[in-house]
Amino acid sequence: MSTIETPTSPARDRLLSTAAELFYREGIHGIGVDRVLSDANVTRATMYxxxxxxxxxxxxxLDREDATIRGYFAAAGAQTEDPERLLALVIEGVADDAERYHTRGCPFINAAAEYPDPDSEVRRIVARHRTWFRDTLAGLLAAAGRDDAEATAAVLVLLRDAMLxxxxxxxxxxxxxxxxAARQAAGLAEG
Structure with missing residues (x-):
């Protein structure tokens, strides 16, 4: 893990929330530490x-973004055990997320654009998230009895990228x- 493991605190939460908002809205490289510290109203010592x-x-x-998206999947899974309905909920959730929270594109794609080195920590986090997302979709598709679940999951990932x-x-x-397009690719009836 790339963060130092310490108990959460209001200052840490405020720092991370502020950084997340700024990094997403204005770009990671466009935001300096001093701006994050100022906007979060925390000291440099607190950050370190x-x-x-x-x-x-x-x-x-990025780990927080990943946890949020995993949480969406968990919430959808808590609503139904029916694989068909779960696929529909995931598709609706991706669209809802893009309209409500990720109106400036995918935070992982945005971060990858700013970190071109495939061996960087950021790119490893992005790759880990994308692998989890694709594998989770493939599992849902397989549970719904779809042929070639992995290829269909890859199509759904591309559609999600395009949506964002x-x-x-x-x-x-x-x-x-x-x-x-996503419902058609997933073999779902039109909603």
Whole structure:
């Protein structure tokens, strides 16, 4: 793990929340530590008590994004055990997420664009998230009895990427196209 393991505190939570908002809204490299500290109203010593430096804060931001998305899947799974309904909920959830929370594109794609070195910690976190997302979709598709679940999961990942980028560029007008294409790829009846 890239963050220093310390108990959570209000200052740490405020620092991470502020960094996450700034990194997502303005870009990781466009935001300096001083801006994060100022906006979060914490001292440099407080930051270093919780994070080894900016890179660790970036890693914590991406880990938080990953945990949030995993939480969406868990919440959908708590609603139903029916694989067909779960696939539909995941597709709806991706569209909802893009419209409500990730209006500036995918935080993982955005971070990868800023960190071109495939061996960097950021790119390893991005790769780990994408692998989990694709494998989870493949598992859902297999549970729903779909042939070639891995290939279909790859298509759904591409559609999600397109939804997040398209939504950032074109607004909510891409939602219907995404849901229609994703439902078709997943072998679901039109909703």
């Amino acid at each position: 008590r919780h994070f080894a430096g900016k890179e660790a804060l970036v890693a914590a931001y 980028v398209g939504n950032a560029l074109d607004g909510a007008s891409v939602r219907d196209a995404f849901e229609r």
